[in-house]
Amino acid sequence: MDKQQMITAESALPGRSAQFIPSEPHAIFGQPLNAPVPAGMEEVILGMGCFWGAERLLWRQPGVINTAVGYSGGFTPNPTYQEVCSGQTGHTEVVRVVFDPAQISVEQLLAQFWENHDPTQGMRQGNDIGTQYRSVIYTTSDAQQGLAENSKERYQSAMRADQRTAVITTDIQPAPAFYFAEDYHQQYLEKNPQGYCGLGGTGVCLPPQ
8 A cells, every 4th residue: 555645534444442551651751651731731742753753852842741652643543553654544653742831832842843854745754654754733722723823834934935845744733532652662762872763854943923
């Protein structure tokens, strides 16, 4: 099958009812990956290609208090990594980010998002090819949705000003179901410092509002 072609719900793998819960605490923050979002905190889900490097980028941001990698945006409930990589679940690789808005704003996280991958590549990111590598922003509030859509317009304008004609393909929508990835993917580059990191930006900065 063409891994750059999005499947339909009818053709997706059936998945399973059993939910995978990570058994190890966060390798940096030391708390359960599935801990509830504390009062006053926010979460957003970002997909920038391979989730290993994206998670490391995001946990390093001051004000981020928890991260986890997983799968979202598709049809198959509780998929495995192998199923997602087959292109038959419709999911993309994402990072769930929990953050303190008093220390880091959604706008600052969005700047990291836009500037550290190429959001114009459709169903791929560099040499990583397939629907699981598409660019997404999954929001958890109307305010986040508005900020994300506004930032996309500003980043597209900045790319045009830099003589780049490619159109941003990032999908922005209210967050669908998030499924945790297996333990060995969580904080992968903390556990494997020499591991693969596919991040690479366009060199264009997100203009301020």
